[in-house]
Amino acid sequence: MKTKVQTFLICILTYLLFGDLVANPSLPTRFQWKWTNNQVLELNEYHDVLFRVGTKTVEREDKNRVVMKTKQCSQDSCLVNAWFDTYLRYGKTTGPFWKDKEFISDFTLYRNGRYEVPNEFIMPNLRSFPSFPDTPISVGDLWKLPAEESFDFTSERIRVKVTPEYTFQGIFPWKEGNYSGNCEKITYTYPIFYTKSESDKMAPNVPYKIFGFATGTVFFNAERGVPEFKEVKLSYTFIYPNGTVQEANFHIKGVYFLRNQVNAKDKESIREDVLNDLIVGYTGNREDIGDRKEGLPNQVAESLPVKVRTSEDGIVFSLDSILFDFNESKLKADAENAVSKIAEILKKYPDREIRVSGHTDNVGKKEYNQKLSEERAKSVLHSLVDNHKLDEKHISFRGYADDLPVAPNDTEENRQKNRRVEITLVLD
Numbered sequence: 367m368k369t370k371v372q373t374f375l376i377c378i379l380t381y382l383l384f385g386d387l388v389a390n391p392s393l394p395t396r397f398q399w400k401w402t403n404n405q406v407l408e409l410n411e412y413h414d415v416l417f418r419v420g421t422k423t424v425e426r427e428d429k430n431r432v433v434m435k436t437k438q439c440s441q442d443s444c445l446v447n448a449w450f451d452t453y454l455r456y457g458k459t460t461g462p463f464w465k466d467k468e469f470i471s472d473f474t475l476y477r478n479g480r481y482e483v484p485n486e487f488i489m490p491n492l493r494s495f496p497s498f499p500d501t502p503i504s505v506g507d508l509w510k511l512p513a514e515e516s517f518d519f520t521s522e523r524i525r526v527k528v529t530p531e532y533t534f535q536g537i538f539p540w541k542e543g544n545y546s547g548n549c550e551k552i553t554y555t556y557p558i559f560y561t562k563s564e565s566d567k568m569a570p571n572v573p574y575k576i577f578g579f580a581t582g583t584v585f586f587n588a589e590r591g592v593p594e595f596k597e598v599k600l601s602y603t604f605i606y607p608n609g610t611v612q613e614a615n616f617h618i619k620g621v622y623f624l625r626n627q628v629n630a631k632d633k634e635s636i637r638e639d640v641l642n643d644l645i646v647g648y649t650g651n652r653e654d655i656g657d658r659k660e661g662l663p664n665q666v667a668e669s670l671p672v673k674v675r676t677s678e679d680g681i682v683f684s685l686d687s688i689l690f691d692f693n694e695s696k697l698k699a700d701a702e703n704a705v706s707k708i709a710e711i712l713k714k715y716p717d718r719e720i721r722v723s724g725h726t727d728n729v730g731k732k733e734y735n736q737k738l739s740e741e742r743a744k745s746v747l748h749s750l751v752d753n754h755k756l757d758e759k760h761i762s763f764r765g766y767a768d769d770l771p772v773a774p775n776d777t778e779e780n781r782q783k784n785r786r787v788e789i790t791l792v793l794d
């Protein structure tokens with residue numbers, strides 16, 4: 367009996383001493399973007415997409431890579447230069463993503479999360495998500511601020527004003543694949559309604575009515591002043607003048623990475639390190655590369671079946687056309703060996719985007735060269751994924767036929783230079 371009484375008294379004392387600390391909510395949090403000059407925020411999004419028209423459905427997986435660089439920051443905002451790369455693959459399946467489109471954009475991002483996007487840019491199409499009040503927020507607080515969705519159709523852009531309702535949930539862990547974090551969690555919901563005015567001209571391929579609903583979660587690190595992870599579900603219904611009704615559903619997950627900008631000098635330094643590793647991979651002896659202070663010996667680098675250079679995007683490995691038989695897309699033994707050496711280098715950059723592109727000379731029909739360039743790119747990609755276990759979510763392919771020559775197609779020697787597969791380690 368004495369033990370029970372002692373336990374009860376201890377519980378009462380604990381409550382009196384610490385009860386208020388447990389019951390009271392945490393101190394209010396001030397949310398704002400804390401970007402500074404020369405910083406990069408990269409967003410990698412993955413979308414499960416379902417389209418439905420009548421009884422016909424199409425499933426698709428999209429990947430968006432968004433790179434946002436601060437050009438100039440003030441106390442109130444940052445001017446941002448951004449690149450948007452889109453990739454896709456059809457069906458609920460594994461396999462490579464096909465690189466689809468590229469967009470560029472300049473916009474202003476205010477510290478409270480509000481966007482200002484000039485009319486000439488279509489990206490980003492979700493704007494001012496999330497936006498924050500100017501005053502600190504406590505756990506459980508709700509707020510509403512205006513935002514916008516921009517839809518681009520063949521002949522018209524429709525911009526829909528929405529008003530999300532946000533709730534600060536507190537600090538929670540998040541995890542997506544190999545990435546995880548623990549920071550402030552914000553949820554939001556909003557309906558979507560749009561009806562074209564009867565006085566506006568109707569276009570057959572542009573909906574006159576859009577309605578739907580969105581729910582989203584953003585993990586925003588208040589201390590660092592940037593988002594870490596987001597998950598969004600969007601559901602749209604589009605009604606066209608001819609009576610066609612199209613449904614579109616998106617389940618989006620995105621992971622953010624904050625880093626400093628990579629300048630030309632940084633890229634050249636990385637290129638030298640990469641080339642050093644590549645030469646060692648072939649020679650097996652670091653003495654063969656000579657004194658680094660004197661530079662890498664040209665005769666060693668030139669003898670490799672792989673050339674390495676910097677580009678606007680990053681570091682490019684260019685595989686000679688001799689790695690494929692004439693008019694064939696299957697990798698030869700020497701090609702497999704080269705890809706193996708490159709794969710070991712790429713594994714040192716697990717969070718970076720990798721693009722595989724196929725190229726041909728201008729001999730032959732365009733349609734044939736396009737298919738051949740795609741098949742060769744896919745052969746290299748499959749080797750990286752299947753044989754060397756690189757994460758296929760970070761790799762995409764595209765065939766360019768003869769659209770991007772590195773030399774004039776005026777001699778056999780130059781045409782051979784154009785028949786190549788390139789692997790780009792994206793740094794920007």
